[in-house]
Amino acid sequence: MSVTADAISHAEDLADFVAASPSSYHAAEEVARRLEADGFTRLAEEDVWPDQRGGRFVIVRDGAAIAWAVPANATPATANRVFGAHTDSPGFKLKPKPTTGSQGWLQAGVEIYGGPLLASWLDRELRLAGRLAMKDGSVVLAATGPLLRLPQLAIHLNREVNDHLALEKQVETQPVWGLGDPTEADLLAELADAAGVDAADIRGFDAVVADSARGQVFGKDNAFFASGRLDDLASVHAGVVALGNAARDGFDGDHIAVLAAFDHEEIGSASRSGAAGPILEDVLVRIYASLGADDAQRRQAFVSSWCLSSDVGHSVHPNFAGKHDPVVKPLLGSGPILKINANQRYATDAVGAAAWIAWCESVDVAQQEFVSNNSVPCGSTIGPITATRLGLRTVDVGIPILSMHSARELAGVSDLYDLSRVAGAFFTD
Template structure:
């Protein structure tokens, strides 16, 4: 697969994944097409070797157990997350005034609010009927956060201030909210009756397709690159690893969690027990007892893959004066002295060797000392499981915008390095 083929497929994956639930479902569909077997958490897992996956809400874990795996075989884990910052539909979502139909939404994570203005947006997520059946739903373009005209705010270009409650209520129609029902529209899209809906988790999603552009087609813009670029790279790499892995290799694992943007503290987030439970059951299927499970974890390695910052040419002073990653320069190796990222010296050396053997460039990222450093699932995984972990990711501009920007080459490089990570015996 070339870089252009990879980025085209990434665009297709993002288009099919307007919510974390869709991202997990689309990932599962792709894996099943490649021969992975879906397991249910409530069932007994009896198989020892093979290719498997399990979905928990908006999270997905998939793995390849090689033929010669033993109770002490180590894991090679790529961790990523399926959610992106934006807006989530509130209860009693049909609102409006002055002849407009509006939607009540709550801010999810830390989106760049202004980037969502004047865009055609859809709704996507999960509806659950009273019988407990879950229904994925995704609408065509439906909503818009309309910006106030400059004629009514002459000072807007001197500083746009958006009140999260007053100004961030998208319009979706014209009429009296007493005579309309947004939930009914959503239920119709899912092919069910609104009266049957007992609960829902629905987000606002950008509907514009991804696009390659710029001189020599160097750029790719799309929504949700943070962090579907990493999830997709893991999917591509794991599918390839499942076809080429050595019978004596490690157990390759893709762990795509939900709720990273809001702290990961959920049953499907990285702070929850999902990954630990799955690893425990894989080792148990290989006959591992307590001591052997600990030996397997000690022989394991985790790459936490999450998007990072490229240097912004108009705000270069916000970046470290020496380490300034660029688009097209390869994946980032993310470093922080205060362990907001987990990379240490042995991990950095391992990543350098891996990229050298995969013939993939990489770049180091560290924050400017006066800028607060974000974090990832890396520290959570390392703390919970004790596995050596490093933080990497695709460099972006416009992170947490409704539409983010990356280089065409970088996601492909990340997938290439990840494939070698999954299959390397050393």
């Protein structure tokens, strides 16, 4: 499989994006930073917004970002096209009193976030990242360099480890970060130092653990890309690149182009910044109000609108082929995937499938289908949630990967680039 220079460049830029996004809060800020560089104006939700016609705007709410481009000739009934993804990833989050330890070791008290592959986090150099709420009412982002590690027990002390490995979630998933007496140490001081603030002024924090290793292109013909947090920063990055390109090319289509990067998908999306919350509807209501739309006209526009819900799916695994559908077997490097489920765990229907294929064909991108083995429960995405909340016709898509929910996931370099190209067609075609 040949991989183009453009695809490799896209993957390298994704590595930069992931490195800048160790937490959902960092990811949302990086979305805004990149789009502001492409001419978007950042708005505050508490302010009165300017006229939307012909504008390019972005907002950040906690760990979510919404960005949009409105054509100059937009009317109250102009439809919208939403490219949806999520900023959070499975892993570990700091508990309220995170400085712990025993036997002369300093450890971090963490809670499991979402459904990570626990063993994949062992023996890696890890970092802390998140946001700090300060005494003066400000909120600052903080990210350390490599600081923590979850060390495995040596095989000499666990002779059966290669026959089975099961980590006790309370005792055996607490990383080490130093040596000493935990009563005389402060893990939050490490985050405070990274942010340049006084640890004594911290009044609240949301901080997660992230792999510190940079994303890497590798393999025969540079076919592979390995990185942490591909689920779902790969989709967020694809949407940012596509929307930024559209804006630089003078986007003035017949619809409103929207990038919705939600938080908290891995734990159900039920938050003020998640897909089950009001954030996307809040933005769209304000856009249409600026266009003079009443409630009936806005709902008319929604009926003609689309959402591409983009998240990763499973590539066929060469060592576990029996876990996949025996006929539908998407493969890394063979194109983005259309995700289908009879029980609406994915929102794709026949009309959406036809539209997806058309967008792929318009930029000469091969596409594949994904469906679960009947004996393996199917996950879900923001797609059904968005379709239910807003009534947008929604199509679930993404890229195939291996090692989903690992600390370091595996994607195809060409798929990453092709997803962004189809996102561009979705926004502009």
